[in-house]
Amino acid sequence: MPRQSARLVLVNETNFMLYTPFLPEAAAGTLEPRHVVTPLRDILKRTYLRLGSIVGHDPEAKTVELRAKYGETETLPYDQLLLALGSVSRVLPVPGLAEHAVGFKSLADAIYLRNHVVETLEEANATEDPARRDELLTYVFVGGGYAGLEALAELQDFAADAMESYPRARLHGMRWVLVEATGRVLPEIDLKLAEYALRQLRGRGIDIRLETTLEQVEANSARLSSGETLPTRTVVWTAGVAPQPILKQLNLPLDERGRVPVDEYLRVRGSDSVWAIGDCAAAPDPRGGFCPPTAQHAVRQGPVVARNIAAELGVGSPQPFEYRSEASFVNLGRYKAVGRIGERTFRGFPAWWLARSYHMSQIPGAARKARAVLDWTAGLPFRRDISEVGSIGHRKPLG
Numbered sequence: 001m002p003r004q005s006a007r008l009v010l011v012n013e014t015n016f017m018l019y020t021p022f023l024p025e026a027a028a029g030t031l032e033p034r035h036v037v038t039p040l041r042d043i044l045k046r047t048y049l050r051l052g053s054i055v056g057h058d059p060e061a062k063t064v065e066l067r068a069k070y071g072e073t074e075t076l077p078y079d080q081l082l083l084a085l086g087s088v089s090r091v092l093p094v095p096g097l098a099e100h101a102v103g104f105k106s107l108a109d110a111i112y113l114r115n116h117v118v119e120t121l122e123e124a125n126a127t128e129d130p131a132r133r134d135e136l137l138t139y140v141f142v143g144g145g146y147a148g149l150e151a152l153a154e155l156q157d158f159a160a161d162a163m164e165s166y167p168r169a170r171l172h173g174m175r176w177v178l179v180e181a182t183g184r185v186l187p188e189i190d191l192k193l194a195e196y197a198l199r200q201l202r203g204r205g206i207d208i209r210l211e212t213t214l215e216q217v218e219a220n221s222a223r224l225s226s227g228e229t230l231p232t233r234t235v236v237w238t239a240g241v242a243p244q245p246i247l248k249q250l251n252l253p254l255d256e257r258g259r260v261p262v263d264e265y266l267r268v269r270g271s272d273s274v275w276a277i278g279d280c281a282a283a284p285d286p287r288g289g290f291c292p293p294t295a296q297h298a299v300r301q302g303p304v305v306a307r308n309i310a311a312e313l314g315v316g317s318p319q320p321f322e323y324r325s326e327a328s329f330v331n332l333g334r335y336k337a338v339g340r341i342g343e344r345t346f347r348g349f350p351a352w353w354l355a356r357s358y359h360m361s362q363i364p365g366a367a368r369k370a371r372a373v374l375d376w377t378a379g380l381p382f383r384r385d386i387s388e389v390g391s392i393g394h395r396k397p398l399g
Ligand SMILES: Cc1cc2nc3c(=O)[nH]c(=O)nc-3n(C[C@H](O)[C@H](O)[C@H](O)COP(=O)(O)OP(=O)(O)OC[C@H]3O[C@@H](n4cnc5c(N)ncnc54)[C@H](O)[C@@H]3O)c2cc1C
Pocket: 011, 012, 013, 014, 017, 020, 021, 022, 023, 024, 052, 053, 054, 055, 084, 085, 086, 087, 104, 105, 106, 146, 147, 244, 246, 277, 278, 279, 280, 293, 294, 295, 296, 297, 298, 329
């Protein structure tokens, strides 16, 4: 097939790409939320973008069902289908979790959480009731992986600065708690670095409970496996991810975790025209096992699968996915981080600087890079912005 005859259609629920490593900074307000996303139309000049959700798939007919934003459904035919649907928060059957806890996966989650922290500070400053202040000023995060730890570190940093504007709440004091089921945090990195991170966070007054699980959540409390009930109005659930539930309706094979199994060419096992990458795929890791759900793997699988689909259409030759993660960083806020490049480990300010430089090189688009630098620079001489922007974007009814 000649190259120019291929037509690329991207179906996505939003018209932007979220750069998740910056999500904690968007929540903390060091980056403007719009500056952690890249408009897809700016970076995909030759791709036809359709906004909506894939809600069905017929592998025999080679069609997918697209539900558009305003509810209409449409059948789209394909020659080759690539699934990169990502993941959702892995919710465990903890009573009250779904009703009262919040996740930390999307831009909406980050904006919600920031507004919520500001609202709790406002309320805690206004109330005369010390028990209510306890609930408002206790923040519980569950899950000590990088997403949870970074979110907690950045938000605690933000709240500590914001406290200057809330003298009555400041007098009472805040409590930030991290609950982790296993005996360590940050399983993704070297144990020594994880212990350094733990010391840093504990040194800042963050209460870290290892080998502890969340047993029950209510509107104003969280019960832990230690038997303690924490008064709180904030439970943030960051205890792992699960594949998109919609995968179950796409008539594809799924492994025991609900991911789509693919071979080393990223082709769905048993199919000649469906491919999968990223968090939704169970792709063989060249080091053994399966690729972990990280952006590092997803973005490197992209060009490989593109090449393999082109090869299927008669252009070029296929190539197996071979990637070893060379670097990883975890931001601890306050100009500190931990990380590794190859065998070398870094901690403190050098790690933080390297992490920022790395992320700057990765966020797509010169405009987004420039905006991120401007946000960070503007944040140096000025105090944190504590405006609560929750009502923006939710218009009031007419009349
Ligand atoms: C807070 C946080 C911090 C992170 N930090 C790092 C980090 O520092 N380094 C790292 O390597 N990884 C990091 N990750 C993990 C990383 O974000 C994911 O591994 C990566 O985004 C997976 O890429 P993906 O393309 O598979 O899915 P995603 O990036 O989630 O993209 C999936 C896309 O599919 C769309 N979609 C979903 N369902 C449908 C549907 N039915 N129809 C149409 N479109 C649909 C979604 O809207 C989304 O745009 C972090 C994750 C979080 C939550």
